[in-house]
Structure formats: C-alpha cells, structure tokens
Amino acid sequence: MPSTQQLYGLDAEIQAKMDSKCKPEEIAQVIQWIEQVTGQRFKVKSGSTVQDVTNLQEWLKSGAILCTLLNKIKPGTIHSHYPDPRFPLVERENIKTFIEGCARLGVPSQDLFNISDLHEGKQMSAVIQHLFALGRQAQVIEGFKGPTLGPKYTVSLSQQQERQE
Numbered sequence: 079m080p081s082t083q084q085l086y087g088l089d090a091e092i093q094a095k096m097d098s099k100c101k102p103e104e105i106a107q108v109i110q111w112i113e114q115v116t117g118q119r120f121k122v123k124s125g126s127t128v129q130d131v132t133n134l135q136e137w138l139k140s141g142a143i144l145c146t147l148l149n150k151i152k153p154g155t156i157h158s159h160y161p162d163p164r165f166p167l168v169e170r171e172n173i174k175t176f177i178e179g180c181a182r183l184g185v186p187s188q189d190l191f192n193i194s195d196l197h198e199g200k201q202m203s204a205v206i207q208h209l210f211a212l213g214r215q216a217q218v219i220e221g222f223k224g225p226t227l228g229p230k231y232t233v234s235l236s237q238q239q240e241r242q243e
Contacts, residue, residue: 111209
C-alpha cells in the first residue's frame, strides 16, 4: 500500500482491492519505458521488487521525472518545473503541471489521474493507466521517435484535435 497511513477494516479492504488492480507486468513496462525515454534509472529498495507499486509511487511522487518525461516526448511542453522539490506543495505543483501538459498533448481526459492518486498513493492503477495513455499518445506526436508503451492509436494528433472541435 503506497500510503504511509495504516488502514483497518473496510478501508484496508478497499485499498487492497485498488492495489490489486496494479499488475506487476504493467508496472515493469511503465518503469522500463520511463527509463528509456528519460535516461533516469529506477532504484529498487532493498527487500522489494521492481513491480512493487510503492516503489513506483515514491519514484514518481515529486513529479520531476514526469515533467522530464513529457519534455522528452515533446520538448517545450512544460516550460518550467521544480527538478528537485523539497516540499509537498511543490511536488503537487509538478504533478499538476504534468497532468495539464498531458491534456494539451491530447491524452484523453478519462485517462488523466488526480494529483492525490499519485502524491498520496490513493489510486496507483489510475496513474499507470494514465502513463499507458501517454505512451499511446506519444506514438502519434510529430517528432517523437522514442520507445513505445502500449498499442498505437489509429489516428494522428491532428485528426484527434479535429474530432474534439
């Protein structure tokens, strides 16, 4: 469970069910993709595995890696972010900037996660779904020739934008 707070009873059951939605193979794919795109390495805590959702949440929690990821996919998408945030408010600001940048790149609104899903570890399955959606969207962004994550969309970014108008 990503949250540092101990849960009991029904709360613990609900959190366990949400955590079970995070498939280990999808976590590994997301980590590998982020590493390949950004060049930043994922550090596994001793005594845990790469597929541990808690490790992923702690790695992404500051939002800095996510902002770097977005700028690698489409340079200039995020004009400024805090590369080494030291306060929760600044981490949340980075995450918010990332989510807004993803929306501008055409990631469908139903695939966007909420800040607390990542920052508080409330729903990491939504974060993973969002990253897969970004991976699909990246495949149709002009100029991005990096690694892929998930299946490719069948329409280009311009066609998607025309549909939204």
